[in-house]
Amino acid sequence: DGGITQSPKYLFRKEGQNVTLSCEQNLNHDAMYWYRQDPGQGLRLIYYSQIVNDFQKGDIAEGYSVSREKKESFPLTVTSAQKNPTAFYLCASRLAGGTGELFFGEGSRLTVL
Amino acid sequence: DQQVKQNSPSLSVQEGRISILNCDYTNSMFDYFLWYKKYPAEGPTFLISISSIKDKNEDGRFTVFLNKSAKHLSLHIVPSQPGDSAVYFCAASGDNNNDMRFGAGTRLTVKP
Numbered sequence: 001d002g003g004i005t006q007s008p009k010y011l012f013r014k015e016g017q018n019v020t021l022s023c024e025q026n027l028n029h030d031a032m033y034w035y036r037q038d039p040g041q042g043l044r045l046i047y048y049s050q051i052v053n054d055f056q057k058g059d060i061a062e063g064y065s066v067s068r069e070k071k072e073s074f075p076l077t078v079t080s081a082q083k084n085p086t087a088f089y090l091c092a093s094r095l096a097g098g099t100g101e102l103f104f105g106e107g108s109r110l111t112v113l
Numbered sequence: 114d115q116q117v118k119q120n121s122p123s124l125s126v127q128e129g130r131i132s133i134l135n136c137d138y139t140n141s142m143f144d145y146f147l148w149y150k151k152y153p154a155e156g157p158t159f160l161i162s163i164s165s166i167k168d169k170n171e172d173g174r175f176t177v178f179l180n181k182s183a184k185h186l187s188l189h190i191v192p193s194q195p196g197d198s199a200v201y202f203c204a205a206s207g208d209n210n211n212d213m214r215f216g217a218g219t220r221l222t223v224k225p
Contacts, residue, residue, distance in 0.1 A: 004156075033213070040122065042202060042217035043157075058212065090156055101147055102204075102213060104156030 002027045006091050006105035013078075013085070013112050021076045021108045023091035029103070030096035032074035036060065037088040037107075046089075049074055050096055078110060086112045116140045117205050119216035127224055132190040134219050136203030139184065143205040143214075148177060148188045151200045151218070160201075161188070193223045 004025045013019045025032065031050050035043040045058030049068040063082025068074055074093075078085045088109050092102040118137045126132045134148075144165035149157035163170040163177045163186065170177050176189045190197055200220045206213040 035215070040217060042119070043204075043215035045212060045214065048212055056212070059214075088154070092156070101149075101159035101162060102157075104158070106156050107154065109154070 004091060004093055004103055004105035006089075006108050009106065009108060011108060011110050013110060015112055016080045018077055018079050019085075019110065021078070021089055021091075021110070023074045023076065023105060024072055025074075025093045025103075026072060027093060027103060028071075029093035030071070031094050032068070033092040033094075033102065034058075034064075034066065034074070034076045035090045035092065037090060043090065046076065085110055115217075116143075117203055117214045117216040119203055119219050121219050122217070123220045123222070125222045125224065126193050128195055129192045132188075132193045132197065132221055132223065134188040134190075134201050134203075134221065136186050136188075136216055137184055138186075138205050140205070140207070140214075141184070142207040145206050146177070146179060146186050147204045147206075147213075148175075149202045149204060149215075150197075151202060157202055190221075193221075195223045195225050197221060198223050 007022045033048040034046040044060050047066045049055035065077045090107045091105045094100050094102045147162040148160040150160050151157040161172050161175050161177050163179050179186045200218045202218045203216040
């Protein structure tokens with residue numbers, strides 16, 4: 001079945017550690033996205049990528065980094081520079097071209113201890 | 114700067130009645146709008162969309178209305194069912210880019 005897979009579903013991290021969240025899709029979508037959800041704030045865009053080897057910052061990119069070496073994969077690294085990393089992270093993808101819905105993964109919950 | 118706003122954090126309606134969820138946007142370059150439904154600890158699922166060339170799109174019990182001059186859209190669910198209870202997000206994107214912005218969400222509770 002086609003879809004988006006995020007891993008791990010739950011992750012605990014000590015302060016000062018970097019952590020990488022995985023996102024893989026087999027939908028042959030060109031564009032991929034990372035969002036962060038906090039209570040009462042909806043989904044905020046961290047980074048997005050329209051094609052391989054290219055990505056753009058969203059509204060809250062500080063403290064995060066991404067790479068897009070393959071069309072199917074768009075990992076997100078939460079660095080120690082991110083001041084409040086505890087959140088629910090969602091990866092999504094869609095066909096390029098500006099229309100069409102995003103398909104979301106199941107999410108990854110990161111908790112910093 | 115929140116470009117998509119859902120000003121009602123919650124809404125409660127009786128089963129069988131109409132649910133109306135509202136959304137406002139500020140970016141006049143947005144021309145494609147979507148509604149998503151989300152349960153806790155899951156990814157959002159697509160519900161319905163509308164292009165700016167239309168003012169209404171209907172899919173079963175769900176209808177989205179777009180008022181471009183007011184930069185306002187709404188989602189109507191009729192009749193509402195208890196299974197509709199979830200958080201609903203409004204989203205918008207422009208034609209010339211691939212980013213998509215979401216509102217803060219409205220939690221809908223449909224009481225039996």
